[in-house]
Amino acid sequence: MLRGPAAALLRRLAPRVSGGGATHRRLPLPIAPSLLARFSSTPTTSSSSPPPSSSAAGRDEEVENEELPELSNGDAGPQRSISIDRSGLYNPPEHSHEPSSDSELVKHLKSIIKFRSGPISVAEYMEEVLTNPQSGFYINRDVFGESGDFITSPEMIGVWAMCLWEQMGQPEKVNLIELGPGRGTLLADLLRGSAKFVNFTKALNINLVECSPTLQKIQYNTLKCEDEPVDDGKRTVSKLCGAPVCWHASLEQVPSGSPTIIIAHEFYDALPIHQFQKASRGWCEKMVDLAEESSFRFVLSPQPTASLIYLSKRCGWASSEELEKVEHIEVCPKAMELTEQIADRISSDGGGALIIDYGKNGIVSDSLQAIRKHKFVHILDDPGSADLSAYVDFASVRHSALEASDDISVHGPMTQSQFLGSLGINFRVEALLQNCNEEQAESLRTGYWRLVGDGEAPFWEGPEDQTPIGMGTRYLAMAIVNKKQGTPVPFE
Numbered sequence: 001m002l003r004g005p006a007a008a009l010l011r012r013l014a015p016r017v018s019g020g021g022a023t024h025r026r027l028p029l030p031i032a033p034s035l036l037a038r039f040s041s042t043p044t045t046s047s048s049s050p051p052p053s054s055s056a057a058g059r060d061e062e063v064e065n066e067e068l069p070e071l072s073n074g075d076a077g078p079q080r081s082i083s084i085d086r087s088g089l090y091n092p093p094e095h096s097h098e099p100s101s102d103s104e105l106v107k108h109l110k111s112i113i114k115f116r117s118g119p120i121s122v123a124e125y126m127e128e129v130l131t132n133p134q135s136g137f138y139i140n141r142d143v144f145g146e147s148g149d150f151i152t153s154p155e156m157i158g159v160w161a162m163c164l165w166e167q168m169g170q171p172e173k174v175n176l177i178e179l180g181p182g183r184g185t186l187l188a189d190l191l192r193g194s195a196k197f198v199n200f201t202k203a204l205n206i207n208l209v210e211c212s213p214t215l216q217k218i219q220y221n222t223l224k225c226e227d228e229p230v231d232d233g234k235r236t237v238s239k240l241c242g243a244p245v246c247w248h249a250s251l252e253q254v255p256s257g258s259p260t261i262i263i264a265h266e267f268y269d270a271l272p273i274h275q276f277q278k279a280s281r282g283w284c285e286k287m288v289d290l291a292e293e294s295s296f297r298f299v300l301s302p303q304p305t306a307s308l309i310y311l312s313k314r315c316g317w318a319s320s321e322e323l324e325k326v327e328h329i330e331v332c333p334k335a336m337e338l339t340e341q342i343a344d345r346i347s348s349d350g351g352g353a354l355i356i357d358y359g360k361n362g363i364v365s366d367s368l369q370a371i372r373k374h375k376f377v378h379i380l381d382d383p384g385s386a387d388l389s390a391y392v393d394f395a396s397v398r399h400s401a402l403e404a405s406d407d408i409s410v411h412g413p414m415t416q417s418q419f420l421g422s423l424g425i426n427f428r429v430e431a432l433l434q435n436c437n438e439e440q441a442e443s444l445r446t447g448y449w450r451l452v453g454d455g456e457a458p459f460w461e462g463p464e465d466q467t468p469i470g471m472g473t474r475y476l477a478m479a480i481v482n483k484k485q486g487t488p489v490p491f492e
Helices: 004-011 104-116 122-131 154-167 185-194 198-202 213-222 308-316 320-324 333-349 394-404 416-422 425-433 438-452
Strands: 174-179 204-209 225-230 233-238 245-248 260-265 274-279 282-290 296-300 328-331 351-360 369-372 375-377 387-389 408-415 454-456 469-471 475-482
Touching: 104 122, 104 282, 122 274, 122 282, 122 387, 154 185, 154 260, 154 351, 185 198, 185 213, 185 260, 198 204, 213 245, 233 245, 260 333, 274 308, 282 308, 308 328, 308 333, 333 351, 333 394, 333 408, 333 475, 351 394, 394 408, 394 475, 408 416, 416 425, 416 438, 416 475, 425 438, 438 469
Parallel strands: 174 204, 174 260, 204 245, 260 351
Antiparallel strands: 225 233, 274 282, 274 328, 282 296, 351 475, 369 375, 369 387, 408 475, 454 469
């Protein structure tokens, strides 16, 4: 049961359910000899080409195979004299000076592949597409829009943050960190909902981990920030609650030493993943290469790659039964490293982290998808024009945190429906429905279904293409906290 300021906050929430130190890293485990033995440096003619659709419905379809050119690893036998007939050699036309229609990002990706004389990993492709400093999808544009729907309730996250602050003993200073804040709307709603609880908001130092200069400017405005002069220059303050605000390119740059509350809402799903496919010679990494007509295509690496060390680590966390069921595995080294950083910080400074994202509590297989203007498109189609994301492997997150520190505990994951329901969202909606007109009630029911429902809303009578889709079971919530604070709500 919620008590104190957090309970009072829940009763006084604004009438909206949804709104628009040094750290050490651990080296990954070495590849087990039994696993390494399954990989051969002998080239193969098997590869993976992408399915026609990258939608969620098509993830389980079989990936067709295509012929790959044989790659030479050197001669093992005696040398021979070879006579070559050059009469049929291709004579290329004169070089054309017509401008290419490729975007700058496409040119950049092609230049990387050509320079290396070979394919790049899916992870590198994904990282370039999303965060290339000049042309990345997230970097120089507002990709979230003015009125994007929330997939969770900011007010309920505010309740969770205040409960954690109470469990920490209501410290006078606390770092509130949001990873990938988007437009800053979630944090703004959280601050508005808790603004009357002065002791909590007075303790906050807000730190936003954001690499996009464009989104940083939008977050500045959303949080009603102003620059104030101080003795050594100036500081930025949010007028929503009077708390200082700072921006950082990574979690490592956020100052340590104070208790910490970390919010990672739909952040992990955008971290670059490596994809592996089971072949006759064992697990092979899926790569992005250029076809003869200079278009992008998927291929399988002919040799073991460096990222196999992470595959070995992930397979070590899985049962043999789980591994036997999958033909594809996605591994996210950056998620492992980020989770280790979070665990180290919470271990030394106290506090906790809340991770909410769509994913699975187990091995993720072939979930990478591309969305452009709310529609699924091919992953390799016009790089930089679509958002790329993949399911979060919550089991991997849990193992990464527990291996990083003995001073933290991991709770969950539980479904978003369970998380929000345990925090009281059902009672809140019932109370709001008693004090609104029919139009407001319809909007409230629709928003509520998106948060806690499963699949299409059964009550919907509007246009079919606007049917509310519930994300209550697709989205999962997990908490990582310092053991000294006990079990966080609502994971008791």
